[in-house]
Each structure stands twice: as C-alpha cells, then as structure tokens.
Amino acid sequence: MTTNEWIKTNTYHRSDFEDLQTLVNEKEKRGLTISLCIPTLNEAKTIGKEVVIFKSELMNRFPLLDEFAVIDSGSEDNTLEIASSFGADTYLASEILPNLDEKRGKGENLWKAIYQLKGDIIVYIDADIKNIHPRFVYGLIGPLIYRDEVKYVKAFYDRPLAFSEGVRPSGGGRVTEILTRPLFSLFFPELAAIIQPLSGEYAVRREVLERISFPIGYGVETSHLLDVYHELGMSAFAQTDLDQRVHRNQETRSLGKMSFGILQTFLNRMKTYGLMNDMPDINTVLHQFQVRENQFEMVDQNIIEYERPPMITIPEYREKFSRDEKSQNTGKNKEK
Amino acid sequence: MNSKISDFIKRFHEDRESYSNVLETLLSSLIMISETAAPTFREHNRARCLVNRYMSSNLLNCYVDELGNALGIIPGKSDRNILLVAHLDTFFDEKVDHTVTILPDLVKGAAVADDSLGLAALATLPYILETYGIEPEANIILMGSARSLGRGDLEGLRFFLDNFKKPITAGVCIEGVKLGRLSYSSIGMLRGEINYRVPESYDWTKFNSEGAIINMNDLINRILEIPTPSKPKTSIVLGSIEAGTSYNTIPTRAKLKFEIRSESDQLVEDIAHKIESLTQEMTSLSGAHVEFKHLARRSPGGTDFSHPLNLIGREILTDLKINTRLTPSTSELAAFIDKAIPAVTIGLTDGENMGEEDESIQIQPIKKGLSLLVGLILAIDGGYTFDN
Structure with missing residues (x-):
C-alpha cells in the first residue's frame, strides 16, 4: 500500500462516526469494552468540563464508554477533587502499582492506566482541551470498532478558521514540523503520513498497549508510533480529523525541552532497532540560554527519558488480566 | 397545590441518582451551547447545536426555521400547545473567548446565564420528562428564539407567533437568572440609540467644537434632567456608550444606547420626544450630525396578579421555599402579551457578573429552577391555569 493509498483508506473525519447510537450498537455487537483515561497535572480549569461532557454524553446518553478515570501526577490545584465531584473515578498515579519505584510524568499515568482500567480499548485524552466535545472520543473509537485490523488511532486537527479554496498546507505544530516529521521522513517515511504524530489524543487496543514500553516524559507518543510501526506496520494505524482543538500555547523554550526528549527517544529506538549501531551514548543535559544584566548565561536541564517496560512484563498485571508468563516474551521492548 | 405537581417536586428532590x-x-448541553457564539443576527451555529440536541432526544419536527429559531416538539395527545422559549442570541461576538469553566459549585463563561442556561433547560427537558415518566397531554414546543436582543427586537418569537397555525395555550420564557423571578406583565419600553458624528467638512474653529465625548456628555446631562416620576414608575436607563480611540485625538463619533421604561405608555412616548428634541438641539448647536434612532418598542400589558398561571407559579415557589420576585419584563414575555397569550418569565438559578465575559451561575439552585419549570408545565398541561 502506498502512503497516499494509506491516507485515503485510513484517514477519517469525526463526522464519519457521529451517529452515536449506531456506534454503540456495533460496539455491543462486537462485545468490546472501552475505557477512557485523562492524565492530569494541575488542570483544575478544564477537568470539570471534560468529566461532565464525557460522562453525560458517552456514558449516560450513549453508553460508548464503560469506564473512565482521571489519573493524576500530584496536582496542587484541586484537579482530582473537582473531577471526583462530577463523578469521575480518580487516582493518583503513585497509588497504582505502589510496589514499583515512583516516577512522575504523563507517560507514567498513561502506562498505569493499562493496569488500572479494564477496557479492550483505551482512549487517552489530554486534559488541557478548552473546546472539549464528545467528538474527541467517538472520532478515535470509530475505526477500532469497525475495523479489526486497526490497532492504534491517532487524532489530528484540521479546521482552518478562514480559507478560500485550492491547496493549503496542513500538518502539526512546531515540534512536529521542525523535528518529528523530518526525522520520520528520513528514516521511516511511511510514518510521515501520520498528520499529527504528537497529538495527545489516541485510542489503542489493549493487546497492543500491553506490549509496548512507555517513556514517561516527552517521548511517549513518538515511541508508540515507532514501536507499533516496527511490529505491525502502517496497516495497524488510522487517524481521525477531530476538527479544531483549542489549548494552551507553549513557549519556545518548553518546545525545546520537548524536542530534546523526543530526540532522545528517537535515537534510542534507532539503536534498539539496529539502525544506528555505532551511535555513542547520548547526553541527557539540554543547554539553553538566558540573559541576566546583559550577560548571557547557560541554563542546563537534565532530561532523562526513563521508560516503563511493556505492561505485560509486570507480574501484577499478568495476574489481574490472566496473562500467563509466556505471553510476556512476545513483548519486544524490554526495560531500558 | 395540585398533587401531581407536588408529587413530581418530591420525587425530583428525593431521587438523587436520577437528578x-x-x-x-444539563451541564453538558450548557457547555456545548455556551461555547457556540451567537451574536444577534448570527445565531445559526447555536441554533444548529440546539436542534442537534433535540434530535438526539428523538423529538419531532426539529428544525431551524427561516428566521433562525431552533424548534422541536415533544408531542402530546391533545390540541393544547405550550410554548417554552429561551433566546439564542447574546451580546458577545465571535471574537470573545466563549470557553466555559465548570467548578463544583458554579459555571463561568460568557452568557452562561443569559441565556445559555435557559437553552440548556430546553435541551434537557425531554430527558427530565422521560426520566420521571411524565407524558404531557399537550404538545410542548421548545424554542430557541433568534433575534431577541437589542436591534433584534424579539423578531424570531414574533415571527413564530405570527405564523404558527395552531393556538398557543400558554408560554413560559426561561431565563438563566434569577431564581424566584416571576414576571407576568410588561412595562412600556422604548429602546433607542443616539449617534453623534462629525462631518468631514466640520469647522474645528467653531465655538462648541469640543468633539463627540464632551457634546455627548452635555446631552446625557440634559437627558438626566428629564423628570421621571415614581408613580407611574418610570426610568431612563443609559446602558452603553462608545466613543474615542486614543488619549489625544478629539473623537468625531459617539454612540449612546438607552432604554426608556415606564408603566405609562404615554410617558414613554413623551420622554422619547424630549430626547429626540435634545438631539436636534445638539445638531444645531454643534454642527455635528446627532441622530436619534428608535430600535424597539413595548407597550405595557400582561395578565393580572390573580391569573391562575401566576397564582400557581407563586404557589410552586412558596413550596420550594423561594421568595417570589414579581418584576415586570421587557423581553420575550412582551411578544406573548401582544398576542394576548398568558405567559410568565422565570429564572432558573442565581448568578453574578451578568453581562460580563466572566458571567457565572450557581449549580446547586438549578434543581429548584427546574422544579419550577416542570411544575408550571404540569399545571398548564393539567388545565389548572385557565382563566375562567
């Protein structure tokens, strides 16, 4: 399948799935269960709205979701209290699998959701979306409900505020267009067809999630794409246009940190796949600059992309989900 | 109070899970409706949003009519038709951040109270009736009315009342704020604008050429000198003023928006004439174009204090332990009054910062506001509000 063919057959618009009753019927016919995870850290302004919308629209009115949980990294702004007051199941990431050493990061929350939630499909939605709407969930679930071969569905957002006609550019944010897509184009050109590889909204089958490792920081989305592609190829992916997403803009310096984490993950994967055997050990300190009283000074930050191993390798998980010990051997990525 | 109504209120308050x-x-609808901008004359997206909510509740005849009203019908078995109205339009244009924030006790965002909560109540009503097993005999017409505010002058609701082929038994106008409000009469009102504009050929050396702000200020002082008696109650509300662009540029344009309100229709007319004369005087004194625009007009009227609809409204509020606030209205109620249709305006909850971008409403009192709404529907449906 060519990249253009893949785009044609595996790219959807959320309106393809907006008949929610039909979607619920199909989900029930196929005996699927679906869980939603919202990872949070200080999201008091938006979390109440997300909980109300998803619980009301996708659990009460149209029972597309079987459960959903807010998994928090230690917010100090009442995020969990607000989520709980509107009826969400709330967890501190550190309280899930408490025997493991404690790590903090969005990827940690996503990884622990695999243990905590029961669904055959897990949907991840970032908590900082200002214009939250049920489409953020049903648009991602749709391809997984209708097509067994699809394992991983990624969101993208393509709704210009004003446009006349003809050809117009489309794609992701600054980090995607400056770092991720050029890297994919160089080494994994097929993956460049994922329009927004870094979007924080995606839905994945458990059978895939439990077998991939999770960087706990900035590299989690990149590593997912690389590992799923490495194991299953492009046919496992689909992507859905969810229209517009309104969220906080990040400063360039923050994007630098994000890029540094993503690049670490990428290079580590290259090494793991045997594509860059002579690569020296990489540095984990990012150097940035600031000016104080007309003097330039370097600001160093140690960014280590620690990775959690595939969940299938965790004994508590195998016990909870009745996986035998042999099954973990098919998990290709071991703890780094 | 009728047992059907008190039974419902009891169940509504006791069954916590259903509520x-x-x-x-309701909150889910409120978010989606509030975040869809709907300045007057550009309500279409919000109308579509509301109609989609009706459709997902399997209502009949869900559509946006030619004036932009969002309509849906909960079908009954009798010939009676109860019209429930909340206005679609707001004072906020598309550039304003319409993001809603939900906290455990309140909802905050542009126009959440006026009147997104009313619209959300319309969208939620089918679910409430279904949940509590209520099957009204009357047809319940749900209407998000377009072109209500300011220059809109209730055009959407008036269009519907002029063209709906069947008689409307009674109407309920739903406002977000304030709980306890029960309006059954309209006062006389004239809504107008004064536009001050300096022509290109203006001679800035001329005596009195201070610019738009100072001249408009003089005009305001003259308007405030107009006597407004306390009986019949009369007032002039100066609602908005726009002028100027900078610190040191003499402004050439100014706009004053105002309303004259009175229990006496004649007084409204007289005051309007006086203000118009003042604008003409200002034109001759300043050499600028000072234009008086008449945008909307209401005549006083409504039902009596003792009308059964008002009586039962007060009874329900008393049962809910809410102090009744009997205030006249100049909004949608006026369109019902013009057609001699008994109607009331109610509020659903309490709120703050009305008309501001951080307008907020309290969540907890909504339960009583919805009780009042459904109680009134049951009363009208049961025929207890007919004026014999």
Whole structure:
C-alpha cells in the first residue's frame, strides 16, 4: 500500500462516526469494552468540563464508554477533587502499582492506566482541551470498532478558521514540523503520513498497549508510533480529523525541552532497532540560554527519558488480566 | 397545590441518582451551547447545536426555521400547545473567548446565564420528562428564539407567533437568572440609540467644537434632567456608550444606547420626544450630525396578579421555599402579551457578573429552577391555569 493509498483508506473525519447510537450498537455487537483515561497535572480549569461532557454524553446518553478515570501526577490545584465531584473515578498515579519505584510524568499515568482500567480499548485524552466535545472520543473509537485490523488511532486537527479554496498546507505544530516529521521522513517515511504524530489524543487496543514500553516524559507518543510501526506496520494505524482543538500555547523554550526528549527517544529506538549501531551514548543535559544584566548565561536541564517496560512484563498485571508468563516474551521492548 | 405537581417536586428532590444524571445532561448541553457564539443576527451555529440536541432526544419536527429559531416538539395527545422559549442570541461576538469553566459549585463563561442556561433547560427537558415518566397531554414546543436582543427586537418569537397555525395555550420564557423571578406583565419600553458624528467638512474653529465625548456628555446631562416620576414608575436607563480611540485625538463619533421604561405608555412616548428634541438641539448647536434612532418598542400589558398561571407559579415557589420576585419584563414575555397569550418569565438559578465575559451561575439552585419549570408545565398541561 502506498502512503497516499494509506491516507485515503485510513484517514477519517469525526463526522464519519457521529451517529452515536449506531456506534454503540456495533460496539455491543462486537462485545468490546472501552475505557477512557485523562492524565492530569494541575488542570483544575478544564477537568470539570471534560468529566461532565464525557460522562453525560458517552456514558449516560450513549453508553460508548464503560469506564473512565482521571489519573493524576500530584496536582496542587484541586484537579482530582473537582473531577471526583462530577463523578469521575480518580487516582493518583503513585497509588497504582505502589510496589514499583515512583516516577512522575504523563507517560507514567498513561502506562498505569493499562493496569488500572479494564477496557479492550483505551482512549487517552489530554486534559488541557478548552473546546472539549464528545467528538474527541467517538472520532478515535470509530475505526477500532469497525475495523479489526486497526490497532492504534491517532487524532489530528484540521479546521482552518478562514480559507478560500485550492491547496493549503496542513500538518502539526512546531515540534512536529521542525523535528518529528523530518526525522520520520528520513528514516521511516511511511510514518510521515501520520498528520499529527504528537497529538495527545489516541485510542489503542489493549493487546497492543500491553506490549509496548512507555517513556514517561516527552517521548511517549513518538515511541508508540515507532514501536507499533516496527511490529505491525502502517496497516495497524488510522487517524481521525477531530476538527479544531483549542489549548494552551507553549513557549519556545518548553518546545525545546520537548524536542530534546523526543530526540532522545528517537535515537534510542534507532539503536534498539539496529539502525544506528555505532551511535555513542547520548547526553541527557539540554543547554539553553538566558540573559541576566546583559550577560548571557547557560541554563542546563537534565532530561532523562526513563521508560516503563511493556505492561505485560509486570507480574501484577499478568495476574489481574490472566496473562500467563509466556505471553510476556512476545513483548519486544524490554526495560531500558 | 395540585398533587401531581407536588408529587413530581418530591420525587425530583428525593431521587438523587436520577437528578445527578439530569444535572450532568444539563451541564453538558450548557457547555456545548455556551461555547457556540451567537451574536444577534448570527445565531445559526447555536441554533444548529440546539436542534442537534433535540434530535438526539428523538423529538419531532426539529428544525431551524427561516428566521433562525431552533424548534422541536415533544408531542402530546391533545390540541393544547405550550410554548417554552429561551433566546439564542447574546451580546458577545465571535471574537470573545466563549470557553466555559465548570467548578463544583458554579459555571463561568460568557452568557452562561443569559441565556445559555435557559437553552440548556430546553435541551434537557425531554430527558427530565422521560426520566420521571411524565407524558404531557399537550404538545410542548421548545424554542430557541433568534433575534431577541437589542436591534433584534424579539423578531424570531414574533415571527413564530405570527405564523404558527395552531393556538398557543400558554408560554413560559426561561431565563438563566434569577431564581424566584416571576414576571407576568410588561412595562412600556422604548429602546433607542443616539449617534453623534462629525462631518468631514466640520469647522474645528467653531465655538462648541469640543468633539463627540464632551457634546455627548452635555446631552446625557440634559437627558438626566428629564423628570421621571415614581408613580407611574418610570426610568431612563443609559446602558452603553462608545466613543474615542486614543488619549489625544478629539473623537468625531459617539454612540449612546438607552432604554426608556415606564408603566405609562404615554410617558414613554413623551420622554422619547424630549430626547429626540435634545438631539436636534445638539445638531444645531454643534454642527455635528446627532441622530436619534428608535430600535424597539413595548407597550405595557400582561395578565393580572390573580391569573391562575401566576397564582400557581407563586404557589410552586412558596413550596420550594423561594421568595417570589414579581418584576415586570421587557423581553420575550412582551411578544406573548401582544398576542394576548398568558405567559410568565422565570429564572432558573442565581448568578453574578451578568453581562460580563466572566458571567457565572450557581449549580446547586438549578434543581429548584427546574422544579419550577416542570411544575408550571404540569399545571398548564393539567388545565389548572385557565382563566375562567
């Protein structure tokens, strides 16, 4: 399948799935269960709205979701209290699998959701979306409900505020267009067809999630794409246009940190796949600059992309989900 | 009070789980409606949003009519038709941040109270009736009315009342704020604008050429000198003024928006004439174009204090332990009054910062506001509000 063919057959618009009753019927016919995870850290302004919308629209009115949980990294702004007051199941990431050493990061929350939630499909939605709407969930679930071969569905957002006609550019944010897509184009050109590889909204089958490792920081989305592609190829992916997403803009310096984490993950994967055997050990300190009283000074930050191993390798998980010990051997990525 | 109504209120307040689902559904609609901008004359997206909510509740005849009203019908078995109205339009244009924030006790965002909560109540009503097993005999017409505010002058609702082929038994106008409000009469009102504009050929050396702000200020002082008696109650509300662009540029344009309100229609007319004369005087004194524009007009009227609809409204509020606030209205109620249709305006909850971008409403009192709404529907449906 060519990249253009893949785009044609595996790219959807959320309106393809907006008949929610039909979607619920199909989900029930196929005996699927679906869980939603919202990872949070200080999201008091938006979390109440997300909980109300998803619980009301996708659990009460149209029972597309079987459960959903807010998994928090230690917010100090009442995020969990607000989520709980509107009826969400709330967890501190550190309280899930408490025997493991404690790590903090969005990827940690996503990884622990695999243990905590029961669904055959897990949907991840970032908590900082200002214009939250049920489409953020049903648009991602749709391809997984209708097509067994699809394992991983990624969101993208393509709704210009004003446009006349003809050809117009489309794609992701600054980090995607400056770092991720050029890297994919160089080494994994097929993956460049994922329009927004870094979007924080995606839905994945458990059978895939439990077998991939999770960087706990900035590299989690990149590593997912690389590992799923490495194991299953492009046919496992689909992507859905969810229209517009309104969220906080990040400063360039923050994007630098994000890029540094993503690049670490990428290079580590290259090494793991045997594509860059002579690569020296990489540095984990990012150097940035600031000016104080007309003097330039370097600001160093140690960014280590620690990775959690595939969940299938965790004994508590195998016990909870009745996986035998042999099954973990098919998990290709071991703890780094 | 009728037992059907008191039974419902009792169940509504005791069954916490069912109410929790009702509240979630309402808040969910409130978010989606509030975040869809709907300045007057550009309500179409919000109308579509509301109609989609009706459709997902399997209502009949869900559509946006030619004036932009969002309509849906909960079908009954009798010939009676109850019209429930909340206005679609707001004072906020598309550039304003319409993001809603939900906290455990309040909802905050542009126009959440005026009147997104009313619209959310319309969208949630089918779910409430279904949840509590209420099957009204009357047809319940749900209407998000377009072109209500300011220059809109209730055009959407008037269009519907002029063209709906069947008689409307009674109407309920739903406002977000304030709980306890029960309006059954309209006062006389004239809504107008004064536009001050300096022509290109203006001679800035001329005596009195201070610019738009100072001249408009003089005009305001003259307007405030107009006597407004306390009986019949009369007032002039100066609602908005726009002028100027910078610190040191003499402004050439100014706009004053105002309303004259009075229990006496004649007084409204007289005051309007006086203000118009003042604008003409200002034109001759300043050499600028000072234009008086008449945008909307209401005549006083409505039902009596003792009308059964008002009586039962007060009874329900008393039962809910809410102090009744009997205030006249100049909004949608006026369109019903013009057609001699008994109607009331109610508020659903309490709120703050009305008309501001951080307008907020309290969540907890909504339960009583919805009780009042459904109680009134049951009363009208049961025929207890007919004026014999």
